[in-house]
Amino acid sequence: MKRLSHASLLLLILLAGSTSLFAHHGNASYENKEVSIKGKVTQWLWTNPHTFLMLDVTGADGKVVHWVCENNAPSTLVNFGFTAKTFKPGDEVTVVMAAVAKNGTPVGRITRIILADGYVMNSEVR
């Protein structure tokens, strides 16, 4: 009985982990890991099926890494205050990602964006 309940809990955890906030591609190429980066916006792509915030992040060594940060669909983000004009090139933002590419490329999924003045723009509430 105890084994059963443990198994059920594990199943619940696995199922919960397999769900995603995003509606097209799944999680197989990402690992759930919170990563925070601060940089300058190079592009804000207000596109379907998902939006993208492109960011140049300068490391301590002065090297610039270009990040591709996937965000939710426009039809969802509008309900959280995002618009096609929310960001412009040069804006300084902190992007918090809930998942990043397993292969180490600078690609991730946004969970929230902190603007220069401290405002937090979340992408989803569950």
Add this chain to the structure above:
Amino acid sequence: MPRRFVASAIAIAALTLSPVMHAQAPAGAQGRQGRGGGGQAGGRGRGAPVPAPNGQNENIHIDGWNKKQQSLQATGKRPGPAPVHDLSGIWEPVPGYRDGVFASGPKDMPSDPAHEAALPYTPLGKQTMLSHKTGFGTNIAPISEINDPFDNCDPIGFPRILLFNLRAVQIVQTSNQVLMLYQNTRTFRTIWTDGREIPKEITEPRWFGYSVGKWTDPTTLVVTTAGLEDSTWIDNTGRPHSDQLVVEETYHRVDELNVELTVKITDPVMYTQPWYPLKNFRLGMNSPDFDIREMICAVSQQALFNQLLKNATDAGPEKK
């Protein structure tokens, strides 16, 4: 020890189930609405930030013209009786407008090991299902291996239009048709209510098939659809169908403000018996001034999306 295990498991499950908890803002951070929009929904400007609970934005719901909206029942309006033979109106899943996203499969047949085991596949159905590499569900695959036809902007088709990203839908009735105008991919279906039957011989399979509707009682419309193009998937998790698929939708107008949708799948080539992806799924009526926003699969945008994310699966730098 077992108790500790259970407690830890519950804690992990709770954390996993609540992405919100990962999304808490640092102390002092504040949420806002309508940044950059300046529309009617964005009531707060930069000068008057209001702290949001747990640092989150408030989850407002706005329509295509940036107007804050909610279902009529949520506004406090008491529903009157269901009108006779009438589904007209602008409808959305309730209580949550995103309750019809169904990324991991439709509500009554999500793609998880238990439900997959319960699906009555024929051997060909099972084989076809396993050949589908998906973004979600039991066949989840790395992005570069996904073979979802909708990822190339093929038409979403029917019944996937009901079973993936079912957002707002406007129903328009004429004397001989019921028209369904969908937010997702901004497409429409024609359901003939003039008494005709589905063609006995289908010479041209269609992405949205051939649909006829019959009122079985004053508040229930039963729609039968056949003649479907078989390259589409039934849902977002790769459930297959053949050109023998017949879909039955039952729309029951519960009252003035609510409709319940049940969907029945019958396809003897892929399934040994009928099954139900949705049972009594609730749609609530929106205000008549609700503007359905665009949600279009644009080929160039989709290609860019695929290209950008392909990098996430291509061989990249050594993982540290």
